[in-house]
Amino acid sequence: MPDVNLSRAADEGIGARIARKRRARGLTQQGLATRAFVSRSLIQQVETGRKPATPSLVAAVASALHVDPSEIYGQPYGNEIGRADRIHESIDEMRRALACVDVPLELDVPPRSLGELAAEVSRVRRLAQDAQHSQVGDRISALITELSFHVNDSGDPRAWTLLNNAQAVAVSLARRLGYNDLANFGIERAAAAAARSEDPNLPRLAQLSRALLLMTIGAWDAGMKLVERAGTGMDLDSSESRAVFGALQLRAAILSARAGRAGDAWEHYGLASEAARQLPERAPDFYGLQFHLLNVAIHGVAVAVELTDFDEAIRRDSRLSLPTSVSAERRAHHEIDVGRALVSTGQWDQALRRLLRAESIAPQMTRYHPMARESVIRLIDHHRKLPEPLRLLQDRMSLT
Template identity: 35%
Template sequence: MPSLDDDHTGTRIREQRRLARLTQRGLAARIPYSYSLLNQVECGARPATSTFVAAVAHALGIDVTVLTGQPYVTELQRDRLAELVRPIREALDLYDLGVNPDLVARPATELVTAADHLCAEVRATHIRNAARSLPGTIAELTHTAWSAPSTELWQALASTYRTAHDITVKLGYYDLSAVALDRMAWAAERASDPCLGAVRQYMRALVYFREGEYTIGQRLVASGHGIVGQAEPTREVLAVTGQLHLGASVICARAEDQAGVDRHIKEARDISKRTGDASDVHWLSFGPANVALHRMSAAVEMGQYDDALTQARKIRLPASLATSRRAHFLIDRARTEMETGLTDKALEHLVEARKAAPEQTRYHPGARETIRGLVHMARRTPDTLNHMASWVGL
């Protein structure tokens, strides 16, 4: 068995609990989990699920990243990804300077295509490629949108800010992702695009979902419905509406609201029957397959692992599904299999997630916790698991 480091989510929970002058029983009384589970997580005998971490962070009044240790700077530096973050930060900061007289930008049509290509790169989990190209594209679009404003250019600029959010979330820079969403709102207002505004509210809701603020998340989803409801019921509007329902379903799952989960999944399923595969709409991956994936994710979030595994075995992922969504499913499935004692299968699906989306998997806190859990459960650690644990920095 490999010697795991002592800097893990459990030890960070213990440290923050002590700083708050709470005993284990005192903290357990503030979260919907037992003292026994808290004790096991703190000593590293059980993985800390995202739901558990969010509950502890909420109870202690701290950010989730304080407990997960994100961003994983050591691994990011080794992968030469950390150096790509500062240019993104600077590009987000210079949004209001107007025309740049020293910049020669590509034609507007090329910039619109470039913004769309960045979305495609992130969905294909080519995070490094997207991160390298993003700051320059933001600078060119900012310059061009100020010098010759048009709806299409403001939409493209909003899209690049959305890509900045996606990249920084995947790399664990949640503070920067919030700035990106503010910039997205700024550009979406200038584009007068209700769908972009609603997508931004959906993404903000997921921020609060990660932090355990489920009531705020639901309010943001409701705001998104209000924004998109002002537009004509086109296929684009329907897809965005359906995705809002999917976001609400996992928020309800975290809040242990089964009726809410069922209601939102039904709404999304009914909409998906009208739209079919609408993964082309704002790169949301909305469609029947994503409805099935969210239904399974809701079961995982509620700890209904037997049900989640039954669903996972029935899911057939379409070839058109984005690699980022496929990898997320594999990580969820691996966690479910670990929780139901199918450790070999769990490792198999983590390896598959790594092959499909190495950068996304390496920096996914759920993948790291599942790997740690598998190591603790193993009587004899196979080489593959040793390699995975080393690869994610455990």
């Protein structure tokens, strides 16, 4: 059973966790602020719950305290006090499957054909886009193991491509649940598979995935270097390559925003918008990137949120209407971002509505998302008497 973080108070917010870890290191607030290159007043406000902790601050504090950001977030989360839930039960199997690509684990029955496995990769990718974490966890390890048999048996580039796709889904799940070490290991495996796939875009996408993990741990400059390296020398004549280039620019926009570089963030956002406008009107979803003009607009809200320009984020959101054709993962993430902006501007009722909407769209993702949980804790701290919808959400997140 994985070591799920259930030993601490379930309702402990990021600020309280920072304070506890700071004291354990023997640091004053000023000492931590100096190490994290932020002001003492910011540390004090976050620790006392008067100001929300941004991902940028979490990364800076984690670096200063020499811990993984997942420890500041309190990840991995368990769904019930004292018991790891089903999602975490898939982690050990996924770790074994990723580790044993060159010596595949034994299967009870012969592996499915590559055609059948291609269909299964598509199904699992759709489940991931719908934020069905448990169902992805139930399927992904067996899928990686079956594809490992094929790559060892035939070395078929198509098998390597499918293996890379499955490993990328595993990486995403591990990162979302807070297993950053496993995500990093999976990225290395996915990059190795990409190199044998004969698809020139897959190695670039492996770098894109790695840049996202670097963003999670606050390595902004390293992440930007990876994105720049991945985009160097791209042939943009095909729609597939333009979609990859656009996705790289969106990653660069968020990285720049978290680093506080507003000019760079909006410049990369503009390049992504241009790439999206150059795609055919009904282009397929290349590589599962969901790269299109509406997704770029969603990222515009995210860029503003990461820059803590909450008024701009709310203004951009007011112009958006997301149809159900946009994946549940994208729609729920957008609602969480807007919820963060509304909490930060003191619009408590509207924030609760958006967070409840996120949960209705993608329950598993919302309950495990560190910024959703932090926003809910801020709402709880604000109310002397909890509204019933907030109390029930608190219960579902096990924040009691």
